[in-house]
Amino acid sequence: MSGxxxxxxxxxxxxxxGPPLRDRTNPxxxxxxxRRELVTPRQxxxxxxxxxxxxxxxxxxxxxxxxxxxxxxxRLERGRDRNPSAQVLESLARVLRLDDAHVAHxxxxxxxxxxxxxxxxxxxxxxxxxxxxxxxxLDSLVQPAFVEGRYFDVVASNALARAVDPRLDVGGNxxxxxxxxxxxxxxxxxxANVTECFVASLRQSxxxxxxxxxxxELVGQLSASTRFRELWARHEVRGQRGTPLRIDHPQxxxxxxNRERLGIGGAEHLMLVVYHPDTGSADADKLARLAPAGAPx
Numbered sequence: 001m002s003g004x005x006x007x008x009x010x011x012x013x014x015x016x017x018g019p020p021l022r023d024r025t026n027p028x029x030x031x032x033x034x035r036r037e038l039v040t041p042r043q044x045x046x047x048x049x050x051x052x053x054x055x056x057x058x059x060x061x062x063x064x065x066x067x068x069x070x071x072x073x074x075r076l077e078r079g080r081d082r083n084p085s086a087q088v089l090e091s092l093a094r095v096l097r098l099d100d101a102h103v104a105h106x107x108x109x110x111x112x113x114x115x116x117x118x119x120x121x122x123x124x125x126x127x128x129x130x131x132x133x134x135x136x137x138l139d140s141l142v143q144p145a146f147v148e149g150r151y152f153d154v155v156a157s158n159a160l161a162r163a164v165d166p167r168l169d170v171g172g173n174x175x176x177x178x179x180x181x182x183x184x185x186x187x188x189x190x191x192a193n194v195t196e197c198f199v200a201s202l203r204q205s206x207x208x209x210x211x212x213x214x215x216x217e218l219v220g221q222l223s224a225s226t227r228f229r230e231l232w233a234r235h236e237v238r239g240q241r242g243t244p245l246r247i248d249h250p251q252x253x254x255x256x257x258n259r260e261r262l263g264i265g266g267a268e269h270l271m272l273v274v275y276h277p278d279t280g281s282a283d284a285d286k287l288a289r290l291a292p293a294g295a296p297x
Contacts, residue, residue: 023210024210024211025079026078026079027109027208027210028076028079028082028106028109028110029076029077029078029079030235031105031106031109031235032062032076032077032092032096033077034233034234034235035096035098035102035235036056036057036059036062036095036096037054037055037056037057038055038056038096038234039056039057039095039096039097040056040057041057041061043097044057044061044065044095046061046065057095059073059074059077060073062092062095062096065095066088066091066092066094066095067091068088068091082110083110084110089103089106089107089110092106093106101204101237101238101239102236102237104237105203105204105207105237108207108208109208128149128150128153128155128267128269128270129267130147130155130156130264130267130270131264131265131266131267134147134264134267134270134272135156137272138156138157138158138272139158139296140296141158141274141296142160142296143160143274143275143276143287144158144160144161144163144164144168144257144274144275144287145157145158145160145161145272145273145274145275146158146161146168146272146273147264147270147271147272147273148174148270148271148273149269149270150205150214150269151173151175151202151205151206151214151215151218152173152174152175152198152201152202153171153172153173153214154167154168154169154170154171154172154173154174155170155270156170157169157170159291159292160287160290160291160292161275163290163291163292164247164249164275164287164290165184165187165247167181167184173218174198175198175199175202175218175222175228176218176221176222178191178194178195178198179195179222179224179225179227179228180221180222180224180225186248187247187248187249188245188246188247188248189246189247189248189254190245190246192227194245195227195228195231196231196236197238197240197243198240199228199231199232199236200231200236200237200238201238201239201240203232203235203236203237203238204237204238204239205269219232240261241261242258242259242260242261243258243259244256244257244258244259245257245258245259245275249286249290251289251290252286252287252289252290253286255277255282255283255286255287256277256283257275257276257277257283257287258275258276258277258278259273259274259275260273260274260276261273262274275287
């Protein structure tokens with residue numbers, strides 16, 4: 001798999017680090033526009049006759065299906081009205097085929113709009129610190145394990161995790177590796193699905209806090225990737241769940257592990273990630289062969 005480090009294209013404002021300006025100044029409008037472009041007329045029960053100049057649904061079609069005026073929907077998408085009622089949000093969610101995670105994100109965008117009385121956002125601490133107890137647990141695990149921060153920075157890792165992927169070291173970032181490092185891309189046969197999951201999770205993790213300096217810096221770096229820009233423009237929102245992960249390791253070949261992500265008490269935004277194979281499987285044998293000397297048995 002080749003690297004993906006081309007220059008920013010039309011999907012990103014030139015010269016602007018981080019998320020596009022419209023995402024930060026009009027997040028509700030950017031979200032509505034992105035999601036309607038993903039719904040086909042057939043999915044919405046509309047005829048597809050004639051040439052269509054826009055992907056997905058037109059603004060007036062969304063308005064018609066949601067039971068609101070085209071002018072009002074236009075005001076919502078252009079950021080002139082940022083306080084739609086709960087009924088309007090429910091109608092838009094139905095038309096745009098939003099699941100529970102996307103509906104929750106939509107409501108957050110409305111609650112956080114300028115002029116709304118949203119609860120103050122807590123800023124991420126300048127440094128993500130792992131509690132001593134969690135560090136001791138990490139070092140005692142016989143499975144590959146590491147701790148990731150809000151934006152998938154590697155805060156800590158054990159020796160077996162680094163044996164599986166040397167990039168899982170303190171200071172690394174999984175997203176940066178997945179999108180910008182050809183060696184990291186080659187490690188994951190299901191790279192396309194993995195990147196889709198990570199970008200949707202990044203959207204959920206960031207929420208409306210699009211001015212967080214670390215977030216802006218990271219998205220600016222990732223925007224060198226065409227794949228990232230395409231996924232980011234879709235405004236997918238989804239949390240990570242336990243799932244099988246295929247790895248094509250240069251030393252032991254292909255193996256499958258179960259990827260679990262667990263919260264750490266007393267450390268907001270930090271998650272313990274554990275790779276564990278099925279007991280007695282060939283994957284478990286391959287993983288054991290990677291264990292460095294002195295690792296917990």
